[in-house]
Amino acid sequence: MVEAVANIGVVGLAVMGSNLARNLASREGNTVAVFNRSHEKTDTLLSEHPEAEFVGTTDYAGFASALSKPRTAIIMVQAGKGTDAVIDELTKVFEPGDIIVDGGNALFTDTIRREKAVRETGINFVGAGISGGEEGALKGPSIMPGGSAEAWETLGPILKSIAAIAEGEPCVTHVGTDGAGHFVKMIHNGIEYADMQLIGEAYDLIRRGTGKSPAEIATIFEAWNKTELESYLIEITAEVLKQVDAKTGKALIDVIVDQAGAKGTGAWTVQTALDLGIPVSGIAEAVFARSLSSKPAQRAAASDLPGPTDKWTVDDPETFIEDVRLALYASKIIAYSQGFDEIVAGADEYKWDIHKGDIAKIWRGGCIIRAQFLNRITDAYADDPGLVALLTAPYFRTAIEGAQASWRRVVSTAAIAGIPSPAFSSSLSYYDGLRADRLPAALTQGLRDFFGAHTYKRVDMDGTFHTLWSGDRSEIESEGSSH
Ligand code: NAP
DSSP, X not given: OOOOOBSEEEEOOSHHHHHHHHHHHTSTTXXXXXXXXXXXXXXXXXXXXTTSOEEEOSSHHHHHHXXXXXXXXXXXXXXXXXXXXXXXXXXXXXOTTOEEEEOSOOOHHHHHHHHHHHHTTTOEEEEEEEESHHHHHHHOOEEEEOSOHHHHHHHHHHHHHHSOEETTEXXXXXXXXXXXXXXXXXXXXXXXXXXXXXXXXXXXXXXXXXXXXXXXXXXXXXXXXXXXXXXXXXXXXXXXXHOXXXXXXXXXXXXXXXXXXXXXXXXXXXXXXXXXXXXXXXXXXXXXXXXXXXXXXXXXXXXXXXOOSSOOOOSOHHXXXXXXXXXXXXXXXXXXXXHHHHHHHHHHHHTOOOOHHHHHHHTSSSSTTOBTTHHHHXXXXXXXXXXXXXXXXXXXXXXXXHHHHHHHHHHHXXXXXXXXXXXXXXXXXXXXXXXXXXXXXXXXXXXXXXXXXXXXXXXXXXXXXXXXXXXXXXXXXXEEEOO
């Protein structure tokens, strides 16, 4: 029997799990029990890090006995069947009051299901979104845990000790019950998709409009990183654009195949938004843009379709680049605003008490969308906790006011030049849609009533109405009925 000396355990020692285990072991007072299905990964971790406070184990029973009570274990395995398999094993060897944390990228509805099932055994189950990739896992990720308040009491101090620190505060908070943590992590990833697509569109427009080289554009992104756009993604964009391919001496960006992959969290964000009825058009366009890029046969077949006949040139590159910067900023505000709308709707649907300002705070460090302007989001929700749309908060209202002329110029220029700008354009359309006095939705309602008797409401009186549309009748009748 292994002695119960570890205060925390990690199951799954691939890239994320081994780095998280090393992060945990590096913190004062922690001893970490580690387990992996195939023992080679455990052996490698132990032999490469003899200095770390690890207890290697070779089966689930040994793993459980290595942990002091209440036992706390973080699962970092392949999301889906792998997670279910490990939970099955752990619930056999854990006891009521113990805590199982799933730190993988689970779909939040799976987490709700798992939490319910595990709770029946008396064991706590916490779905925790962890962002920051392998470096974050090792040095400090942003952590979004769900689960019960009771589990958070034990888990909170441990997670705080390994999370990234932003402006003196650990990037972790108890997001809400059951699947709330994985829901918020999903939205984080959706925003990440939008952020990356917007950056891509900005780069493409500048490159095609000004003819600047990737290395020159890297310098522009470096300068942008000293503005409101300051963020990890802008910073690493400069790094990626600067990179020279060792094999050819070309800019590396020019030898990378232009087909973007995806692991599914962006699609989940959009699918969930559709179910909740929340327009996350910027995020959706980013997901679709990756899908479009990954259709080589269709792209090849369409490559000789006509585009604009006039050659596009930018007369004043400096002004154009500044316009693109502001278009990026305004569109980014829309993406975050839409993402937070989805958080509000999810919290409402699943009865989670999510503090939006705290979410913005824990995204300031460790995670992929870490950015300076997240502080402004925290401020906006602190000033007005009932804020109905982030982009209407005074700070963002002013920011968009300052950017909108540039934004319109960029979107119209892109359309005329035949350069795709799906996220820039859809964000601007969303903005114009929200601020419109009247939308053509009135016509949509008329059409729905015409062909399907779906009824409509009137602007001038209460009730629900259906018109006997002309057809072979000469008169149009209305019927009013109050419901
Ligand atoms: P991964 O490639 O997603 O998964 C490999 C790990 O899962 C291995 O340890 C493997 O064990 C284990 N595993 C798979 N099926 C299993 C089963 N049925 N029973 C027991 N163990 C099983 O690993 P990863 O990239 O380190 O990611 C771990 C989790 O973190 C995933 O959920 C991922 O989505 C999430 N995540 C990843 C990142 C990232 O940047 N990579 C960022 C955030 C979150 P064997 O060695 O025995 O095959």
